[in-house]
Amino acid sequence: MTKDIIFSSALWAHMAAEEKESMYHCLDIRMKEYTKDSPILLIGEKVLDIGVLVSGQAVVVSENIEGQRNVIAFISPGDLFAEVYALSGKPSGVAVYAQTKVEVAFIDARKATTVCQSACPHHKQLIWNLMQIVSTKNVALNDKIQCLGQRGIREKVSVFLALKHNQYRNDMFDIHMNRQEMADYLCVDRSALSAVLSKMKEEGIIDYHKSTFSLKIKDRL
Structure with missing residues (x-):
């Protein structure tokens, strides 16, 4: 084994x-x-x-x-x-x-x-x-480095999701991270990250369930 x-x-x-x-x-x-x-x-x-x-x-x-x-x-x-x-x-x-x-x-x-x-x-x-x-x-x-080079949390999230979209060539993908791991990866506070994700979901830009994300309006990332 x-x-x-x-x-x-x-x-x-x-x-x-x-x-x-x-x-x-x-x-x-x-x-x-x-x-x-x-x-x-x-x-x-x-x-x-x-x-x-x-x-x-x-x-x-x-x-x-x-x-x-x-x-x-x-x-x-x-x-x-x-x-x-x-x-x-x-x-x-x-x-x-x-x-x-x-x-x-x-x-x-x-x-x-x-x-x-x-x-x-x-x-x-x-x-x-x-x-x-x-x-x-x-x-x-x-x-x-591309993600961390962004000034705000929303910008970091947008670049992160865009890169994942390009990687998987699909509007729906699994990032294989929980919220704390995603926050650590982006070097941001977990609560602040959750707030940004919720806002983007309310705006209809993304949808998500746990580690699975779906891009609804890619040009607004």
Whole structure:
């Protein structure tokens, strides 16, 4: 079951079952468990490994000197984390916490990015997959910067929903966040966010139920 989750990660895309098994042993993957709310990675920590969440849920956050947290991303089974810091050699600029009991697979970044003597094509595929993952996350970070660059809460919400609409190519979509998580993502107060959403719903611009949103008048976002 553990291997199935690891192999479901985008890191192993476009590989046959036997190629995945070969890479698994070549990379000498280490497994580690963490209890709920415990840190998996701390800000300033030296990062040598790429993390793959195997079970549970985790969150990536930034923290200020007063301990206040800003949610960067949520991590689900199969998702990678810390790959940018592991590849760059820079100390971690974010922290990762377990939201539930979790199990993590750690992959040595140097082994992952260094082709073995046999130069097997599936190792080259893994490196290409890693490049795609980093690029995709960079796009997601740019999306968040677009949201946070807006002055008001309504403007942030409008850009956020427009980006989700473009992502899913549908007027109805699930943002996969509860209200507190959405507020943390946009760096706004939850009550103020709820008030803005209610106002936009009253105006007939959007409709929503929990995490599912529907755009009614897109040109008024």
